[in-house]
Amino acid sequence: MKLKSIYVCSECGAxxxxxxxxxxxxxxWNTINEEVTAVPKKGGGISATGNASVSRxxxxxxxxxDTDEGKEIRVKTGTGELDRVLGGGLVKGSLVLISGEPGIGKSTLLLQICGALSxxxxxxxxxxxxxxxxIKMxxxxxxxxxxxxxxxxxxxDMDAVIAVTGNTKPDVLIIDSIQTMTSENVPSAPASVTQVRECTxxxxxxxxxxxxxxxxVGHVNKDGGIAGPKVLEHIVDTVLYFEGERQSDYRILRAEKNRFGSTNEIGVFEMGNKGLSEVPNPSAIMLSxxxxxxxxxxVFPAMEGGRAVLTEIQVLAAKNPYGGTPRRTSDGFDGNRLSLLIAVLEKRAGYAFSVCDVYLNIVGGLRITEPAxxxxxxxxxxSALCDRAIPDGMALFGEIGLGGEIRAVSRAAERVAEAKRMGFTRIIVPNACMNGLQDKTGIEIRGVNNLQEVFTGL
Ligand SMILES: Nc1ncnc2c1ncn2[C@@H]1O[C@H](COP(=O)(O)OP(=O)(O)OP(=O)(O)O)[C@@H](O)[C@H]1O
Ligand SMILES: [Mg+2]
Ligand SMILES: [Zn+2]
Structure with missing residues (x-):
């Protein structure tokens, strides 16, 4: 076997x-690494004109x-939050990648799930x-x-794992982690992109x-040599990210890609000394x-896939004593959207943010992308600019247009219902959504048409 060097990007696999x-x-930058690989035999490759000797x-x-093919067989894992993210259970014969930062709880999650699955x-x-x-400990x-x-x-040893899987015929196989696996049939160094890709x-x-x-399990790691999970995303059926803030005990499981379901659903877990427990009522923890x-x-009633989750939004506006370009920093929310909303507030409602640094944070590690x-x-x-607290027990949702108008959003009734369920007493909604709300009892609902109407009532 002849060997040669190739250069592989650990980010994208090019x-x-x-x-x-x-x-x-x-x-x-700095993601290209040398890998040694076998030179393919002369005369190999695929003929475009067809080959008469092919008998298959x-x-x-x-x-x-109308056959059974294409109908997925799903198994409930016993962990509702995982089943939700998978699109309603684990699909038989599917390949699922779970990635996340070191120590976030990937092994813990899988070990706990496997206990139930066994x-x-x-x-x-x-x-x-x-x-x-x-592992036993x-x-x-x-x-x-x-x-x-x-x-x-x-x-x-990937080859041994495949052989043992053939012998023992498990229903579920866990590989923790893919970066540690090597096959003798792949002439590249352990943990190289080629090795990891071929094993996958x-x-x-x-x-x-x-x-x-x-x-x-795939490690998210930027230091070269180890295949970034990006390389694997094309191969697998489903990509799940397990994330959370270091300081917080809450973990969010999110689908980045799913051949068998939507990618809007999130699963919420809490890490304790007995491992991960499911959080079936995320609104409560997001607001704790x-x-x-x-x-x-x-407080914003966000739609996370099939369910509404009340989400806390925090803004700090601090006078910038040195003048110059004010800072706009946001965590969990699009920075451009933040700048746009600030511009609309300045232009349409007359609030001046030009001398203020603005910091926005979505609490609990959620990411909000809805215009709602x-x-x-x-x-x-x-509220931050005027240093005036929003009344307790109030939630709001609605899209803002460039003219300062408040536009209708989808699933208004579910958002209102979640706020009511969590004991909120007042909610501000787009006026255009009012007619769609069947049940208007138990919570004071105010429909608004533009920013002026919102702020005169606060
Ligand atoms: N022996 C232990 N005692 C107490 N807590 C532990 C112990 N081992 C792990 N933990 C806690 O569980 C958390 C999750 O660990 P886990 O090994 O599941 O993460 P991981 O995502 O698999 O990490 P890695 O990328 O290193 O494999 C750790 O951050 C730690 O807080
Ligand atoms: Mg681990
Ligand atoms: Zn690349």
């Missing part, structure tokens, strides 16, 4: 014949034929990072109770041919610790 500081494909034919199926099927948990003794600490169908292995390809084939559902009577704080949040963000900006 291959080039020579090294450079910047990837020509994705534009990342494809099995064809009519799109209209009671309804067979689980094979392969760790390339911990010994079986360590962790399971004990977390109080994971498993059936005898929970099998453990500590290995980094092999797992995809395994999932599709045997029907085993596979979770692989909300200070009363403080300016710059509003405009009104709550604008009210938080107004």
């Amino acid at each position: 291959v080039s014949p020579k090294w450079s500081g910047k990837c020509a494909d994705c534009g990342s 034919l494809l099995e064809l199926s009519s799109l209209n034929s 009671r309804i099927g067979k689980v094979l948990y392969v760790s390339g990072e911990e010994s079986t003794a360590q 962790r399971a004990k600490r977390l109080g994971v109770t498993a059936a005898d169908t929970f099998l453990l292995a500590s290995s980094t 390809h092999a797992l995809l084939k395994l999932a599709k041919s045997s029907g085993v559902s596979i979770f692989i 610790g909300r200070p009363a009577g403080v300016s710059g704080i509003t 949040s405009d009104l709550a963000v604008a009210a938080a900006l107004f």
Whole structure:
């Protein structure tokens, strides 16, 4: 076998014949690494004209034929928040990538899920990072109770894992993590992009041919040499991100890609000393610790997939004593949208932010992308600037147009219902949504047409 060097970007997986500081494909710097790989045999490759010696034919199926193919078989994992993010349960034969920063709780989540899964099927948990003794200790600490169908292995040998999967026929296979796996059949260094990509390809084939559902853990890591999960996203069926703020115990599971469901759903968990527990009522935790009577704080009923979640928005407006360009910083909210809303407030309502630095934060690690949040963000900006607290028990939603008009948004009734359920007494909504609200009892609802109407009532 002849070997040669290729240069692979660890961010996007692009291959080039020579090294450079910047990837020509994705534009990342210092992500190109040398990998040694085998030279393909002469005469290989795919002929475009067809080859008479090919005796295999494809099995064809009519799109209209009513067979079981294409109908996904789903299993409830026993963890409702995960099932929700997966689109209603784990699909048989699917390949799911879970990635997230070191220590965020990927192994903990999978170990806990597997405990529950082992009671309804067979689980094979392969760790390339911990010994079986360590995994057992962790399971004990977390109080994971498993059936005898929970099998453990500590290995980094992809070929052996595939062989053992063939022998033991688990329903669910866990690979923790994909970066630790190597195959002898891939002539590249361990943890190289090629190695990680080929191992993932092999797992995809395994999932599709045997029907085993596979979770692989992928580390998010920018230091070269290790394949960024971006490379893997194209291969797998579903990409889940597990995120949270270091200081906070709350973790959010989010689908970035899902061949079997929507990517709008989030799962919310809380990390405790007994591991992760589900948070079926995210509004309560998103609002916990909300200070009363403080300016710059509003509550927005966000739609996170199928459910409404009350979200706290915080704005701090601080006079910039040195003049110059004011800062606009935002966390969990689009910075351009923030600048636009500030411009609309200045132009249409006469509030001057030009001498203020503005900091916006969406509490609890949520990311808000809905235009429906405009009104709550604008009210938080107004409240911060005037140093006037928004009345307790009030929520707001509505899209703001460039003319300062408040525009209708979708799913108004669900947003109002969630605010009511959480004990809110007042809600400000676009006037155009008023007619669509069937149930107007139990909460004071005010429909508004423009920014002036909003602020005169606050
Ligand atoms: N032995 C322990 N005792 C107490 N807490 C622990 C212990 N081990 C882990 N934890 C807690 O659980 C958290 C999640 O750990 P876990 O190993 O599940 O994360 P991970 O995402 O798999 O990390 P990595 O990328 O390092 O594999 C840790 O940040 C830590 O707070
Ligand atoms: Mg881990
Ligand atoms: Zn690249």
